Amino acid sequence: MKKLLKIIVFIVGFVLAAVLLLHLLGYDYLLRGIQVTYLQGHKTAYIDDYPEFENRKIAASNEPQSWPEHKNYNKVEATEKLEELNEELGTAAFLIIKNDSIWFEKYYQDYGPSSKTNSFSMAKSIVSALLGKAIMEGYIKSLSQPVADFFPQFDSSLKVGDLASMASGLNWKEDYYNPFGMTARTYFDDNIRELILNLKVVEKPGEEFKYLSGNIELLGMVIEKATGMSLSEYLSQSYWKTLGMKDDALWQLDSRKSGMEKAYCCIASNARDFARFGKLYKNYGKWNGKQVLDSAFVSKSIHPRFADSPQYGYGFWLSDYRDKEIFYMRGIRGQYVIVIPEDDLIIVRLGQDLIRKEEGAIHSPDFFMYIDETYKMLKSAGKNQS
Secondary structure (H helix, E strand, C coil): CHHHHHHHHHHHHHHHHHHHHHHHHCCCHHHHHHHHCHHHCCCCCCCCCHHHCCEEEECCCCCCCCCCECCCCCCCCCCHHHHHHHHHCCEEEEEEEECCEEEEEEECCCCCCCCCEECCCHHHHHHHHHHHHHHHCCCCCCCCCEHHHCCCCCCCCCEHHHHHCCCCCECCCCCCCCCCCHHHHHHHCCCHHHHHHCCCECCCCCCCCCCCHHHHHHHHHHHHHHHCCCHHHHHHHHHHCCCCCCCCEEEEECCCCCCCECCCCCEEECHHHHHHHHHHHHCCCEECCEECCCHHHHHHHCCCCCCCCCCECCCCEEECHHHCCEEEEEECCCEEEEEEHHHCEEEEEEECCCCCCCCCCCCCHHHHHHHHHHHHHHHHHHHHHC
């Protein structure tokens, strides 16, 4: 019994010492990370993790607009390969929207049309849309307005457009697998503002593409300061209500005390509502006949800023797969809103995981597979109708 007691005392002492050491070194956010992930049976962030954090509501429309169902709604089954892929990667929702109508829709793992899951970095596209709205409404002068107008500690050469196009030159290190890195710290820390405002411009802004989540977090702080509203409030006012979102969404915060949205990620919503951003940009900012977002801003967003980096515009990923002009939103766990304007096509996939891309690759293999299988289904529908 005494031996057991000594072991227990040793373990408790070791844990307390480890906690104290993490606190002294400034890594106590790791304790929150362990609680949110490992103690919930996960190794990293996951699509249902939003209840583990403080959230702010993004209020839906009082007059929700339903997606119309295509005349051939769900008349074609998913291909065998698509079904295997969805099962293997833990898909929650898969939608094909053709001619602004839902052509195919299927949910997995007890998820449904109103189920909320984490957007992860698809939120970056939405924050870029908020930037466009803030410029349109006069809160921000242009893409060329200096960030220093809002936060004087930054170099005056850094423009708000550099943040949206991932060309800031900030000393942020993008690393999803280092628990001591900036990305993990921002996800679990309780004061994002302090972390972001300690960043420095170390390379000339506006020169080249370099994907940094910190860019969008700083952009979110600029929008918050320019509008005098929280990002959630401004998003609700600008898009969630205007686009007729049926369901309230939630945006993760760093903490109740700080109350800053994780702008670079973490909007909990559903496939149908995320898809509306694809439709808005496909229609160059027009919604139900009204110009909700400036068409010139949309055009700039879905075309490359830099010739050397044709994969990115302002908040949107780009591809010429199958010789088509494609733009899309994406998240780290295989969240996609893929838009192929020439075929009036939107593909939405939400889920647990994706196929990891090889080093140096721009797009994940499943991105191409979802597109290929969708076209096979559409081709099958054509044959069945002939």
